[in-house]
Amino acid sequence: MTKKLILAASLVLAGGAASAAQPKVIAHRGYWTAPGSAENSLASFTRADAVGCFGSEIDVWLTSDDRLVVNHDRVYKGTDMEKSTFETITAIELPNGETIPSLDTYLRLVRSKHSTRLILEMKSLTDLNREDLAARKIVEALRAHDLLDRTDIIAFSINACLAFRKLLPGANIYYLNGDLPPKSIKKLGLKGIDYSVRVLRRHPEWIDQAHELGLEVNVWTVDSDEDMRFFIERGVDYITTNYPEKLQAMLRE
Ligand code: MG
Numbered sequence: 001m002t003k004k005l006i007l008a009a010s011l012v013l014a015g016g017a018a019s020a021a022q023p024k025v026i027a028h029r030g031y032w033t034a035p036g037s038a039e040n041s042l043a044s045f046t047r048a049d050a051v052g053c054f055g056s057e058i059d060v061w062l063t064s065d066d067r068l069v070v071n072h073d074r075v076y077k078g079t080d081m082e083k084s085t086f087e088t089i090t091a092i093e094l095p096n097g098e099t100i101p102s103l104d105t106y107l108r109l110v111r112s113k114h115s116t117r118l119i120l121e122m123k124s125l126t127d128l129n130r131e132d133l134a135a136r137k138i139v140e141a142l143r144a145h146d147l148l149d150r151t152d153i154i155a156f157s158i159n160a161c162l163a164f165r166k167l168l169p170g171a172n173i174y175y176l177n178g179d180l181p182p183k184s185i186k187k188l189g190l191k192g193i194d195y196s197v198r199v200l201r202r203h204p205e206w207i208d209q210a211h212e213l214g215l216e217v218n219v220w221t222v223d224s225d226e227d228m229r230f231f232i233e234r235g236v237d238y239i240t241t242n243y244p245e246k247l248q249a250m251l252r253e
Contacts, residue, residue, distance in 0.1 A: 023232060024054035025247050026119055026240040028221045029072055031056065033242050038096035040070045042109050048116055053244050055117040055152065060103055062125060062134035063089055068103035068141060074123070076100070082125060103138070107145040117150050119240075121176070122164075124157040135163035154194050154218075165189055174218055182210040192216030192237070197227050200236075207234050225250070 030037065030044020031051065037043045040058055048056035059072045067086035074081055077092055092100045110118050122138060125131045142148045152172040153164045164173050165188075172191040178199035185193055192215040193206065200206060200219050210217045218238035219231050228250050231239055241247050 021235065022251050023236050023239045025244050025251070026055040026057055026218065026238050027053045027244045028057050028240045028242050030058065031244055036096055038094040038098065039072055040101070041094050041096055041098045042101055042106065043096055043098065045106070045109055045113070045116070045118075048244065049113045051245055051248065053116055054238070055119045057119040057121060057154075057240060058106060059121045059123055060134070060138060061089075061123050062130055062137065066133065066137070068134070068137055070101045070103055070106045081123070082130075103141055104145075107141055107147055110147060110150070111145050117152060118147060119152050119154060121154045122157075122160050124155070124160065128157075128159045131157055131160045132163045135160055135167060139164070139167045152191075158188070161190055162188065172216075174216070176220075182206055182213050182215055185210070185215060186213045190215075192218065194218035194220065194238075194240070196220055197222055197231075200231070200234075204234060207236055211235075222247070 027048035029039040030041065031047035031053065032039040032044045034047040037047050045056045058070050061069050061071060061081035063069055063081065063086045064083050065085045069081065069086065069089050071081060079089060079092060081089060090100050090102055094100060122134055125134060142151050152174065154174045154176050155161050156176045161173050161175050164171060174192045174194035175185055175190055176194050178195040182193060193210055197219060207217050216237040218240060219236050220240035222228055222231055222239045222241045223243055228247055239247060
């Protein structure tokens with residue numbers, strides 16, 4: 001090999017190593033800021049996949065008749081996700097003209113794409129027994145669609161995190177609530193922390209602490225240039241954003 005070739009090869013290797021250490025981009029509630037999209041819509045997953053996001057996040061509720069639907073707000077257009085039926089909820093129109101999708105419909109779409117990971121948030125419920133039921137039903141649905149290997153689970157509820165851990169030992173489960181230091185998350189046997197910008201700005205040391213414990217770090221919702229730069233420099237593993245293409249462009253710089 002000539003000197004030039006060796007130099008070129010080492011540059012490629014160095015570039016590869018550097019990009020491997022970059023945070024992975026997760027679209028928050030899907031890529032809903034894209035044209036024709038809406039939060040938690042089917043289009044939001046399609047758009048996240050089309051621009052090559054590492055992952056696309058959704059929020060999942062258990063309805064009053066024990067079905068699973070994909071939506072963020074507890075009360076949306078006057079309808080309470082926990083207290084209403086599947087039929088009522090899935091008739092509600094989203095801003096892009098779709099209706100609120102069932103988890104089943106959503107998973108069928110995810111299955112049809114081949115690279116983008118699903119980041120599934122189970123919303124906290126008022127009754128812990130119902131959280132356990134929701135976790136069981138979510139696992140059943142993921143298994144039925146053969147998506148267990150392509151899904152990460154996130155939750156604010158410790159009860160939900162532990163219910164998933166019991167159902168899926170070894171699964172990627174991240175805690176959202178921001179009130180526990182990494183050493184507690186390690187003890188609970190979770191994969192990592194998925195904390196807000198506010199929490200990780202207050203406790204930037206938790207990022208290195210988590211890594212030293214072998215945990216992963218995700219941060220939400222990172223939309224400003226300043227926050228994006230801060231968390232890229234801090235070396236988090238994942239950044240969850242409403243503006244995935246802006247973040248991707250920054251990572252390419
Ligand atoms: Mg969410």
